[in-house]
Amino acid sequence: MSLLFDPSLGTATEIADAVRSGTASASDIARTALDRIAAMNPVLNAFTDVTAERALAKAEAVDAARARGEALPPLAGVPFAVKNLFDIEGLPTRAGSKINRERTPAVHDATLVARLDAAGAVLLGGLNMGEYAYDFTGQNAHDGNARNPHDTRRMTGGSSGGSGGAVASGMVPLALGSDTNGSIRVPSSFCGLFGLKPTYGRLSRAGTFPFVASFDHLGPMARSTADLALAFDICQGPDPLDPHLARRPVTPTMPELGKALDGLRFGILGDHFKRNGHPEAFAAVDVVARALGATREVVLPEAARARAAAFVIAAAEGAALHLDRVRSRPQDFDPDTRDRFIAGAMIPAAWVIKAQKVRRWFKDRAAEVFADHDILIAPATPCFAPTQDQKTLVLDGVEMMLRPNMGIFTQPLSCIGLPVATVPIWLDGAALPIGVQIVAAPWREDLALRVSAALEGMGVAKSIVAEVMA
């Protein structure tokens, strides 16, 4: 195969440019990606389904359109893959579970998959995830654990673990994930990726398997801010299939990326976000704050309580969704999720309703903070990617269960649906990346992405393709 550039190292934007200019054909790029998946997936366990036939047919169609002289859409020939809770036509939507494999194959693609496909992108398959998305580790008892491309002994983070591994290893430049309590931001941090959790209600959830209706978000993960913005812009828009979608105008973010940061008011989140972490989490925040000239600390009042509210709501709603399955066939669950769903099914209603009140109260306090700030900065995870066998975590001298506490910094923010771009930071001498959350006011993904792009342009945030020994 003679490609003029290596698409496994390229971003989605670069690949689309190469296809448009004829530097590479979509078919060659798809075949290269499939070869890379065949070589690497036995090590990384990122893909659970590879849609090779569909990918090659789509790539040929892109090449044929170019041969006819047609204008190519923005993602023409760009390989992508999706967390396996997105419907993919012809496959049962497993959502990381054993039980869902018995579902009839999806008749249509999920809305966001269809939108990327319509933009010329080439779907390569479904990606590993924690069972039913109740996970921060990327581990899965049915499909095996996703492994971190930067160190395969370590976790990818979850629950969009396969999405993290697939993009960080260069199998694909772009993936879709979901984020309920941190499931895009945690693997983006551990795998060194740019990730976007948009505002709650911004992107259609139609055709995806739910987890917690109050907090479920979908979004892209990539190795550049421009790719996030491009995918996000394509994914926006009304969708009659999603009754929960907010009625907001489409807000293109791509034109905002090159703009200067002059005038933006930054705050470094204090209190809860300055505790409960290892030194690397705070060092990464310092690096970002210095680059942005941010010096002012600001407190989101009662962030720990907001996290507690999210914890209760997620446990109760997730358990209610799965109650029949947990009752009738508990042995078919991943033990790590089953036991949490069982406990979640036992929550008194008053706790949940009060938690929803706390959520409303906290949202109003956040709005007050955003009256004086455009961007808030916070760690994404409390530490670097843990090893696969790690079960507990020591934070501020207290040993706690690792699985529910990886989201200690992400959960208060998704609780009120704030848009967050996660940027990957490589600290001096560090062998692993760690993420920082760039948090904007509701509906201001443009600002979060603009800051992400600026940090990337300064070389402060960067995503690198891991060298994996296949």
Added chain:
Amino acid sequence: MKDAAFDPTAHVAHMETMMGLTIEEAWRPVVIGHMTAIAKAAEMVMGFDLPDDIEPAGVFEA
């Protein structure tokens, strides 16, 4: 406040029957551990004084 006396072991045993759930003995300590963690979070939620007129975020727009 009565929540302070919440007994996760007794609660799990009671709700297991009420909700028609099956908990094998090997799972029970883990389920109780999760129930304890949820109750701890709920304690923070329930212990927070809010006016009666705060609307729950049942229908939520960010």
